[in-house]
Amino acid sequence: MTAQTEQERLYRYYTEPKMVTDLTRKTLALVLAGGEGSRLRDLTTWRAKPAVPIGGKYRIVDFPLSNCVNSGILRIGVLTQYKSHSLIRHLQRAWGFMRAEIGEFVEILPAQQRTHKKEWYQGTADALFQNIDIMQRHHPEYVLVLGGDHVYTMDYSEMLLYHVQTGADYTVGSIEVPTAEASAFGVMSVDESMRITHFTEKPKNPDCIPGKPGTALVSMGIYIFSKDFLYQALIEDAGNARSCHDFGKDIIPDNLRKGRAMAYPFRDMSGGPAYWRDVGTLYSYWQTNIPTGRPTWNCARSNPSSICTTGTGRSGPTSRNTRPPNSFSTTKGGAARRSIR
Secondary structure: OOHHHHHHHHHHHHHOOOOOOHHHHOEEEEEEOOOOOHHHHHHHOOOOHHHOEEOOOEEOOHHHHHHHHHOOOOEEEEEEOOOOHHHHHHHHHHOOOOOHHHOOEEEEEEOOOOOOOOOOOOOHHHHHHOOHHHHHHOOOOEEEEEEOOEEEOOOHHHHHHHHHHOOOOEEEEEEEEEHHHHOOOEEEEEOOOOEEEEEEEOOOOOOOEOOEOOEEEEEEEEEEEEHHHHHHHHHHHHOOOOOOOOHHHHHHHHOOOOOOEEEEEOEOOOOOEOOEEEOOOHHHHHHOOOOOOOOOOOOOOOOOOOOEEOOOOOEEOOOOOOOOOOOOOEOHHHOEOOOOO
């Protein structure tokens, strides 16, 4: 590629309105990718859960990373801990095309016992607290916190705009699920404005959504924080000896009265619940890899939040002829990125 062609590509990339806005430029994304994934049994014997293969050459962590890039959020940190070698190798090879000199990067943040306690990450909130100086060094206005083991397609810029428009201190991505399945997630109650009034992590008897019996509103493990509120919440949590140092158990419920907490409903273009899967068990992993030879989920172009199968029958990144909007397109190293027209 000539220098002129590369300059033209970058010009088109950064002038595409949907890709980069003032909000996304001010956002730092942090992907929590240190999960052990013991319920996946042999699949995680030698690797962390986010590094488990899916759709052929891809890894589960590619979903949140691709979502970030497709949303115009180009400053990304990946926090690793458990058996991280294959994950780090994949990040270096597949996501090495990011250009640090123009302010885009996928930065690996391994557990380093960075506090005076000399401990590994004790929870999701502690993982961020131990890297709080690195976050501050990037000077973000907003911090997007993501799980590294979820399968879905989402435009984070829409959630970010919702966070700003509602004046939230923190926003929780949410999705509706049957109450029979809600006990595996953090369940929240909201008022008419979608402000969170109650949050319980993995309750035995989940509350239903008013007017929707048998349906609960659960957390997707996707959070957007205004920076000052996040820093203060992390510092207070780190000093609490009774805390589990976890977002779902501590940070989210403990700060409902201290700040404005909003729930962002994740929906497809038709207004219905969009596809999202927490790959926590062998059964949920199998559901995302059913070799049926046909789409596992709705792949209509009216549903940009769905995942299509390729011609081989595997789910994951779509072929060029069937790719819905905002889905995977491959570039260097097999990483996913929006194609430039």
